[in-house]
Amino acid sequence: MNIYHFLSKTNSYYLILPNLALNLVKFNSDYERKSIMNITELPNVFKAALPILNKINKVGYEAYFVGGCVRDLLLNRHIHDIDIATSAYPEEIKQIFEKTIDTGIKHGTVTVLYEGQSYEITTFRTESGYQDYRRPDKVTFVQNLSEDLKRRDFTINALAMDAEGKIIDHFYGLNDLVVHNIKAVGKAENRFHEDALRMMRAVRFMSQLGFELDLDTKKAIFDNHELLSKISIERIRDEFVKMGVGKSSKRAFEVFLDTELYNEVPYLEHKKEQLSVFSKLNFSPVTEETFWATIIILLKLPNNEIAKFMRAWKNSNAMEHCVYDIVTFFDLLSYRIPSNYELFSTNLDTIMQTLDLSNILGQPVNSQAIIDRYEALPLKNESELVIDGNYLLKKGIPAGPRIGELLIEIKKAILERKLENNISAIDVFLNNK
Ligand SMILES: Nc1ccn([C@@H]2O[C@H](COP(=O)(O)OP(=O)(O)OP(=O)(O)O)[C@@H](O)[C@H]2O)c(=O)n1
Ligand SMILES: [Mg+2]
Secondary structure (H helix, E strand, O other): OOOEEEEOOOOOEEEEOHHHOOOEEEEOOHHHHHHOOEOOOOOHHHHHHHHHHHHHHHOOOOEEEEOHHHHHHHOOOOOOOOEEEEOOOHHHHHHHOOOEEEEEHHHOEEEEEEOOEEEEEEEOEEEEOOOOOOOOOEEEEOOOHHHHHHOOOEHHHOEEEOOOOEEEEOOOHHHHHHOOEEOEOOOHHHHHHHOOHHHHHHHHHHHHHOOEEOHHHHHHHHHHHHHHHHOOHHHHHHHHHHHHHOOOHHHHHHHHHHOOHHHHOOOOOOOHHHHHHHHHOOOOOOOHHHHHHHHHHHOOOOHHHHHHHHHHOOOOHHHHHHHHHHHHHHHHHHHOOOOHHHHHHOOHHHHHHHHHHHHHOOOOOOHHHHHHHHHOOOOOOHHHOOOOHHHHHHOOOOOOHHHHHHHHHHHHHHHOOOOOOOHHHHHHHHHOO
16 A cells, blocks of 8 residues: 655645554654654564664664665565664674674674564664775764765665654655655765666666656766676676566666666667567566566577576576576467477476466467366376386386487377376387387
8 A cells, every 4th residue: 555645735745654553644844854754553573673772772872773674664565674773883782682693794784683583783874985886995883873864875765763663754755755756865976876786776666666766866877877887797687687577667677778777787788679678568577587588588589598698697597497498488389389298398387487478478378278288288297107217127128318218208198198107008008119
């Protein structure tokens, strides 16, 4: 459910957050904007983390929930990790909590394990340097939250919430949540010079949240898109995939093309024309596998280029093989009906994903007919065959390639219902060879 907003003539506005029990809030001035917004009924993930803030507060330090978790709370989205920012130094955090891990002590981050959950607690900090456009040369701890929020990427990610549920919003992030706007904190160019990956995060959030990109922020991405080449492919890939499977991927993909980010990533350079079809597709991918397969098909990559493409994007072998199977099965489906043996040789997940892909690409096949045929196959996997290679050896077939060939012949005959899957029928079949 979304946040609704009403703008009145006096320029005050209300937020109604349907699932958060409060939740009618009125802001009349900057003072109120920063202080009135208060979440009264926290979801359980936050309730479980509250003792952490309280323990830190008790020894005299400030502590807040920050970043993505606050954004997702206000958008009523699933919260997958809770990040905490504090005025305490890492060493002090380690004294307060029994179980901690030095995750990134140099950057001020300690992981606290509490009641079976883990929380990243980071000391308020600013960063400086960024000679390489991806990592700060120097991290400086600062005393107040405001300084910490200032170096964050987007206004909707620069929100904090204290232990009372009070939302702290120094950069009009609440307003941007309401008007669905991805906007850099402060001067966009500076934020992208600090970490060029943020340009990909912008289009990723557009896709996941269904938000638009602020025009100045968009221009800054266009002007700085070449900096993306400084970022590791793995990090770009993770954002690219999140963009590709998000609910508004078509719109986000359009902006990915408009801003020229596509020119900085493997295999997509100069492919705007082919890639622009993505935004015109009937449906959009919901799995990572079908997203990659969609891109490969739009690029019209020949089969022998698929592995190279997947490796250039630093995908795992498992992902590479899955996508290869989907694309080859899709090719097959687009020019003929698969045989029973071909259905048997393709696993059900690949078949289902390929049927989705066919719909995405506007080449629908009779999915139900294919699923029905798969369901009715006399053999669904190798282990259901009553004989194996050893059985053929015992029957006097000499070891060698003939064994494998015969097994295929037997499976084909069973799948085409010319042979029963039982020992006596198979013996007769072998005697007639
Ligand atoms: N390049 C980045 C990455 C992160 N952040 C800040 O760190 C927070 C946490 O980062 P991360 O967990 O990577 O992203 P989230 O915004 O939480 O999104 P996700 O839902 O993917 O976790 C962000 O909200 C943002 O305030 C940032 O400013 N710049
Ligand atoms: Mg996060």
